[in-house]
Amino acid sequence: MVNRQSDSGGEVETEVALRVLSRGFMDLHRGVRAGEIVNPYALPETMVEGMQMVSKLCLMASIEDLGDSIHCLSDIARRLPVGEWGLPQFADPFRFAEVKLLSTEPAAPTEECQALAAKGLSDDAFEGVHHRQLREIVQRVRAATRLQIYSVLRERIVRRPVYERRELSDFLEEHGIVVADELMRQWSTEIPLGALRRDGSFNICANCGGLLYPHRDTEHFPDGRCRIGPCLEEAPSSRVSATVADATGWRVFRDDILAFWVGPGLAEIRLYDQLRAAGVDVTLYPRDDAADVGRSHELGIDVKSYSCPRLLGEVLTERLGGLTSFDDRYVAIPDATVRRRPHYLNDLRQAYRGATSVKFATVSEVARAVIG
Structure with a gap:
């Protein structure tokens, strides 16, 4: 061979x-x-x-x-x-x-x-269709609130991947973005039959807010099992936060939204919540998603969930994106990823050859560094 x-x-x-x-x-x-x-x-x-x-x-x-x-x-x-x-x-x-x-x-x-x-294509050739669609919605609201609306919608999707139609409509109306209602419907689907229990009810995951699917291993998953990968890494036991008796009017975001935004977004939300609880003034997806978590031009943090540190290093070398516009720049890797791959951060630092200085650390290390 x-x-x-x-x-x-x-x-x-x-x-x-x-x-x-x-x-x-x-x-x-x-x-x-x-x-x-x-x-x-x-x-x-x-x-x-x-x-x-x-x-x-x-x-x-x-x-x-x-x-x-x-x-x-x-x-x-x-x-x-x-x-x-x-x-x-x-x-x-x-x-x-x-x-x-x-x-x-x-x-x-x-x-x-x-x-x-x-790789090798124009920068926007494979830009996520969801980002484009969401920005199109944002452009339709008054200019003074555009950046805030982008963050509000992204945060809502990550925090509530399973939602009740009327409640979401009220939320959008309250924030003056009813124009997003149709897009949210297009991005979601009715509760799948596979997620329903025998009595027609369904369970919501206590860790990520997604669906718990009935599992044959009832000893380990009595309430069902979450199917969002990053959530399973954080909370393998998949516990229930609420049981909805009737699925009528309830929807869940489609698999690509769950994979592209909700799964990776869990670590972003955890970091944001931890910093806010410690009194650090930060926002989610600041300045039209220039970073995942940040503050003005002072602090920018991107959370990256790549399995391969060498590829991530090359991607960041070629295009650091909006992170370059911040004075203090972090790339945070979920703790579970580094626990599984102990040399991840070292390999990432070696692979990154960009001219812009960036600090690489786990999500928990970034939180401690920022909180001080």
């Missing part, structure tokens, strides 16, 4: 395959989000090309073809980082071996998948 990582040309080929595959998953997800069925015989061209590249790598490594089934490939991408797929070219020391392309639950492209997909 040839060690592909000993050949710089082979490593480039491997990286290109991973990037094209990432673009394929992004394009496939857009179709699913639009209501299309995953048809193995009518996949997006990028997905077909990515699968063909994976098949070629498998052939060269003399292993079973991982690229011959979109369903099998999606399943392994959801469960494992690419370095554990069994494909030697993707394994360590490949620098992106720790990348996960799809979130486990709900299944959707990860931030890392989006970053890989966007």
Whole structure:
């Protein structure tokens, strides 16, 4: 067997395959989000090309073809980082071996998948459709409150992924943003049948506010199990905060919103709440999302949930985004990620080669540093 990582040309080929595959998953997800069925015989061209590249790598490594089934490939991408797929070219020391392309639950492209997909394209080619849609709503309210409204809507989505229609409408009216009501409806769906208990009721997760799905392991999950990955890392027991007897009028945000905003947003909200409780004057998503948590031009904190520190370092090197506009800059990594990967922060610091100074630390370390 040839060690592909000993050949710089082979490593480039491997990286290109991973990037094209990432673009394929992004394009496939857009179709699913639009209501299309995953048809193995009518996949997006990028997905077909990515699968063909994976098949070629498998052939060269003399292993079973991982690229011959979109369903099998999606399943392994959801469960494992690419370095554990069994494909030697993707394994360590490949620098992106720790990348996960799809979130486990709900299944959707990860931030890392989006970053890989966007490589080499124009900056806005793969900009999140949700950010664009939300900003379009923000532009329709009076100028004096635009930045505040963006933060209000983002915070509301993260804190209340399951909501009652009338209550949300009252909330939007109270804040003068009824124009967002239709967008919220488009981004959400009725409570899935799989989340309902036998009597038609459903449970809400005490940790993240999402749905608890009935689970066959009733000993460990008597109230059901949350399906939002970062929530399960924080609170594996999945306890219930409330039981809703009748699902009529209740909705939950769609899987891509849960994966893109709610899951990663849990650490942002926790940090924000901790700082506010300690008397630190900060806001969520300040200045039109220039950072996740910050204050004026003084302090900016971005919380990043990448599995692979090397990829995150490269992404931040190329584009630090709005964080550059703050005097004091932090990139905070969820504590659970660093506990699972003890050398994460060291590898991230080595991978970051940007000219702008940034402090890298866990979420809890950032909180202690800011509180003082």
